[in-house]
Amino acid sequence: MHEFALCEAIAGVVRTHADGRHVDVVRVRVGALRQVVPESLSFCWTLVRESENMADAELELECVTAEVRCRACGRQSELTSAWLIWCPHCDSPDVEVLRGNEFLVTSLDVS
Numbered sequence: 001m002h003e004f005a006l007c008e009a010i011a012g013v014v015r016t017h018a019d020g021r022h023v024d025v026v027r028v029r030v031g032a033l034r035q036v037v038p039e040s041l042s043f044c045w046t047l048v049r050e051s052e053n054m055a056d057a058e059l060e061l062e063c064v065t066a067e068v069r070c071r072a073c074g075r076q077s078e079l080t081s082a083w084l085i086w087c088p089h090c091d092s093p094d095v096e097v098l099r100g101n102e103f104l105v106t107s108l109d110v111s
Contacts, residue, residue, distance in 0.1 A: 007041065064102050066082060066085070075089045082100070
């Protein structure tokens with residue numbers, strides 16, 4: 001389960017930016033193409049936060065859908081599957097990913 005390793009990485013970012021302050025909320029943006037299961041990430045966070053001395057730090061996820069622009073037909077489309085990365089209009093695999101690859105800590109609430 002790579003979600004556990006992702007949570008450890010999130011905790012590392014949080015530690016650096018919290019600078020010893022109490023962490024209330026951690027907000028993370030996750031793109032659909034990252035193949036992260038939100039429920040697994042949330043569960044793993046409950047395990048990691050205990051070992052990182054952030055026992056009550058909540059994880060808020062912003063899930064971003066995948067969107068591509070087709071180089072063949074020029075159309076922009078939201079993808080319904082993270083496994084099929086091609087244009088749903090003309091079936092071309094020649095697409096530019098516009099969003100859906102995100103994985104970042106966007107903000108922290110500290111006290």
